[in-house]
Amino acid sequence: MDRIVIIGNSGSGKTHLGQRLSDRFGHPLIHLDELFWEPGGFSIKRPKALVFADVARLAEGERWIVEGVFGELAQEFCPRANHLIWLDLDWTTCEQSLLQRGSQSATQQDPQEAEASFERLLAWAAAYPHRDGPRSQRGHRLIFEQFPGDKTRLTTRTEVADFVAHLAGG
Numbered sequence: 001m002d003r004i005v006i007i008g009n010s011g012s013g014k015t016h017l018g019q020r021l022s023d024r025f026g027h028p029l030i031h032l033d034e035l036f037w038e039p040g041g042f043s044i045k046r047p048k049a050l051v052f053a054d055v056a057r058l059a060e061g062e063r064w065i066v067e068g069v070f071g072e073l074a075q076e077f078c079p080r081a082n083h084l085i086w087l088d089l090d091w092t093t094c095e096q097s098l099l100q101r102g103s104q105s106a107t108q109q110d111p112q113e114a115e116a117s118f119e120r121l122l123a124w125a126a127a128y129p130h131r132d133g134p135r136s137q138r139g140h141r142l143i144f145e146q147f148p149g150d151k152t153r154l155t156t157r158t159e160v161a162d163f164v165a166h167l168a169g170g
Contacts, residue, residue: 001025001083001150001167006067007074007140008087010125011094011101013160017087018067020164025065030058032068043117052076071134071143078143084151085163086144088137091126093157098122 004021006014015031022029035054038044055076058064066077078084098121129137144151154160 002027002063003061003077003081004065004083004085005074005077005081006065006085006087007071007143008069008089009091009094009128009137010069010121011096011098012087012089013097013157014067014069014087017085017160017164018065021065021167024164024167025063027063027065028061030064030066032066032070032073035073036068036070043113069135071136071139075134075143078147081147082149084144084147084149086140086151086153087160088140088153088155089157090155091128094125094128095122098125 001021002025004018004027006018006021008014018029018031021027035051035058036046038046051073055073058066059077059080064077066074066081068074102118131138133139134143144153152163154163
């Protein structure tokens with residue numbers, strides 16, 4: 001498992017799982033949020049050309065773990081990935097995780113905008129099963145179904161924990 005892509009809804013645990021796998025394998029963890037958004041918040045998108053240039057450069061690495069909801073970016077890593085993990089958890093679980101995490105406004109340049117952005121994120125994430133496009137449940141299912149390599153779909157926190165425990169033992 002030298003090159004791993006993790007996709008799923010906001011709050012599904014992609015970052016948590018990515019960090020566990022990074023700790024286990026020693027591979028760098030790439031957060032698609034950090035490629036997509038300007039530093040200091042989640043309200044200003046980076047120029048698309050810069051995002052895709054960074055993705056292309058990072059995808060050339062020999063070892064990495066990529067995590068994020070941005071299916072269109074994750075797909076760019078898939079041709080070199082040797083494992084795809086889809087965290088397909090129910091909305092109640094994702095919502096609880098998001099509410100626990102909160103807006104992270106203390107870490108943002110504009111705390112008020114961070115709170116407003118968090119409210120928009122909750123509404124957007126709740127629509128995951130109903131949206132279309134590469135950032136939706138349908139889009140992630142399509143990426144998963146078309147991925148030719150090893151792949152794992154996890155649907156509960158217990159399955160995620162068991163997956164990590166299995167890797168820790170092996």
